[in-house]
Amino acid sequence: MPELTKKQARAEVSLLRKEISRHDHLYYAENNPEIPDADYDKLMARLIELEQLHDLAVPDSPSRRVSGEVAEQFNPFAHKIPMMSIDNTANEHETREFDRRIKRFLKTEEEIEYILQPKFDGVSASLTYVDGELHHGTTRGDGKMGEEVTSNIKTIRSVPLILAGQGRKPKLIEIRGEVIFPKSLFAKLNEELKKVNKKLEEENETLLKEKKNPKPLKMLFKNPRNAASGSLRQLNSSVTARRPLHFYAWGIGGCDGMDFRDEFEIYEILNRWGFSVEEPKNCRNIDEAIQHSMSLEQRRDSIDYEIDGAVVKARSRRLQEILGATAKYPRWSVAIKFSPKQVSTKVIDITIQVGRTGHLTPVAELIPVKISGIEIKRASLHTEDTVREKDIRVGDTVIVQRAGDVIPEIVEMVPSKQRRKEQFLMPQVCPRCETCVEKEGSFHLCPNISCPAQIKGRISLFTSRNAFDIEGLGKKRVEQLINEGILQNIADVFTLKEEQLLNLEGFAEKSTKKLLDEIENSRNISFEKFINSLSIKHVGTRTAQILAQEFKTPENLMKAKSEDLILIDGIGEELAQSIIRFFENPERKSVVEALLHQVRIEKEPEPYPENSATAEKTFVLTGTLSTSREQIKQKIEKVGGKVINSVSRKTDFLILGTNPGTTKLKKASELGISIIDEEQLKKLIGL
Numbered sequence: 001m002p003e004l005t006k007k008q009a010r011a012e013v014s015l016l017r018k019e020i021s022r023h024d025h026l027y028y029a030e031n032n033p034e035i036p037d038a039d040y041d042k043l044m045a046r047l048i049e050l051e052q053l054h055d056l057a058v059p060d061s062p063s064r065r066v067s068g069e070v071a072e073q074f075n076p077f078a079h080k081i082p083m084m085s086i087d088n089t090a091n092e093h094e095t096r097e098f099d100r101r102i103k104r105f106l107k108t109e110e111e112i113e114y115i116l117q118p119k120f121d122g123v124s125a126s127l128t129y130v131d132g133e134l135h136h137g138t139t140r141g142d143g144k145m146g147e148e149v150t151s152n153i154k155t156i157r158s159v160p161l162i163l164a165g166q167g168r169k170p171k172l173i174e175i176r177g178e179v180i181f182p183k184s185l186f187a188k189l190n191e192e193l194k195k196v197n198k199k200l201e202e203e204n205e206t207l208l209k210e211k212k213n214p215k216p217l218k219m220l221f222k223n224p225r226n227a228a229s230g231s232l233r234q235l236n237s238s239v240t241a242r243r244p245l246h247f248y249a250w251g252i253g254g255c256d257g258m259d260f261r262d263e264f265e266i267y268e269i270l271n272r273w274g275f276s277v278e279e280p281k282n283c284r285n286i287d288e289a290i291q292h293s294m295s296l297e298q299r300r301d302s303i304d305y306e307i308d309g310a311v312v313k314a315r316s317r318r319l320q321e322i323l324g325a326t327a328k329y330p331r332w333s334v335a336i337k338f339s340p341k342q343v344s345t346k347v348i349d350i351t352i353q354v355g356r357t358g359h360l361t362p363v364a365e366l367i368p369v370k371i372s373g374i375e376i377k378r379a380s381l382h383t384e385d386t387v388r389e390k391d392i393r394v395g396d397t398v399i400v401q402r403a404g405d406v407i408p409e410i411v412e413m414v415p416s417k418q419r420r421k422e423q424f425l426m427p428q429v430c431p432r433c434e435t436c437v438e439k440e441g442s443f444h445l446c447p448n449i450s451c452p453a454q455i456k457g458r459i460s461l462f463t464s465r466n467a468f469d470i471e472g473l474g475k476k477r478v479e480q481l482i483n484e485g486i487l488q489n490i491a492d493v494f495t496l497k498e499e500q501l502l503n504l505e506g507f508a509e510k511s512t513k514k515l516l517d518e519i520e521n522s523r524n525i526s527f528e529k530f531i532n533s534l535s536i537k538h539v540g541t542r543t544a545q546i547l548a549q550e551f552k553t554p555e556n557l558m559k560a561k562s563e564d565l566i567l568i569d570g571i572g573e574e575l576a577q578s579i580i581r582f583f584e585n586p587e588r589k590s591v592v593e594a595l596l597h598q599v600r601i602e603k604e605p606e607p608y609p610e611n612s613a614t615a616e617k618t619f620v621l622t623g624t625l626s627t628s629r630e631q632i633k634q635k636i637e638k639v640g641g642k643v644i645n646s647v648s649r650k651t652d653f654l655i656l657g658t659n660p661g662t663t664k665l666k667k668a669s670e671l672g673i674s675i676i677d678e679e680q681l682k683k684l685i686g687l
């Protein structure tokens, strides 16, 4: 490349800066990038090169986002207008009281207009722009004084270094917002830190041998807020630059030379200046605010950042001024707290549950607590290793959450000095049948297939909706009939006699007859449900479906060899072995044969129209493809798949055309979604 004159270099640098800022805006504020990341990196590399070569670096250059300054410490910084915390309300009653307080203060009966925004659970920050240029980025600190973290703030690509747009810019303005760490990338960060630690441990071994001091290990982050805070408060800003932080603007502090009518106008202007902003909900009164808050709470798990509540603000700025603040809080704003997703409780006992395939699972019995309205009494601890890893003992106080808002899980124990000394140990024998426990990998197994606990589990599955669907035989009745010795295996269900049942507690004449009728009517079953009803280890509904399509009849399946099985798509070595072992066992085989005398397998409908690899799978298309998207969509739908527009955790495949969109591609690889090209798609859907 020929040498540039200083003038030429200056011109190119100026162009590059504009171009990079434009791409930053497209990427973060509009979520619609024009160029792949690699091209963006090239622009940035060229800019840094020119700035260094021709001594053109300036503080507001986008190159500052990656160059990385190392600070000795963070300097204190006084906010022009304090960042006050806001009052919380824990329930609807308190939220209405907030509205009534305002009306009393204003001596009015008229409805107050509000806006509602998500309350981000990140790190609050304040950005000071002077004549449209970012001058300071600071943390909230104690509300009056924050810490200056400007060079770190500049590495966040969703922070505009210069306020975008043509319109008038205030002389000085403090933009208030939240630095957050996306939930979807959080687990990955800890995984990376674990890898770093592994390497450090190896290095430390050598260092210790050489009698040198070991290097400290990296701390893992507890939650996305921790990660945001830890990443923002790095003395070396190149570390911050590598973290995928995001800045959401939610309001303004001090402002010189510009007036805003109301909160919605603030939102519109922040948006225009290039900030990431969530459009606030307009609420004509407190009822609407409460409603919007509830629907936000319902959506909170589908949003990629943590929110722990909703902020209600009086919409009019003039009203805000009149209302002012108490010593602690502004009078015109309140945060509606969402119900906590984590609560603490105590472990009363650790019991052992024996499943239908013989797995022993430790279960924490808890003092009942409510999470989002649901009472939690027990939480699975999975394996002995999990209990050891989390070091949970009877009597411990623990933090419980509902994972994906359904299954309760123990996050961690709260350390305390007064704990039991004994660590948890798995029993040597099955708590139900006292057979010696065997170990399989990290699992403990009761090898006795006549174990009452296993029989109970198997019969419960046998009568469930995914198998014979006998509603009258719920878990309680199954337990009772096992204890009475009437049910010993799944085939016994179909030989139950009226006289066996009538003398038992809870079996009146009418209900007994009803149950027997129901059993009689359930003798016809699809092959798929039949396979599922057998409790073959590792075989769930999905595998049962595949096996039914492949083998068509029980006889074929029972004769199957391991080499036949592993050839089937979706069946691996372990699964194949488990199926073979199941039918090799004479006791199990005779139960299946007895059962086959009792039931009738319905013929499978002609070849399943849905290809097993694509049925119910979700596809996203990106880039240019050889035929129209509509045609490809139809082909995918024909084999039972679904085409949607954007990549999420629920996506199974990203189909890559030429010139793909970088957002989709990036998101798919971050989420570990299979990325395939058109050729691979054709194979998959059998074209």
Ligand SMILES: [Zn+2]
Residues within 6 Å of the ligand: 354, 430, 431, 432, 433, 434, 435, 446, 448, 451, 452, 453, 454
């Ligand atoms: Zn047992």
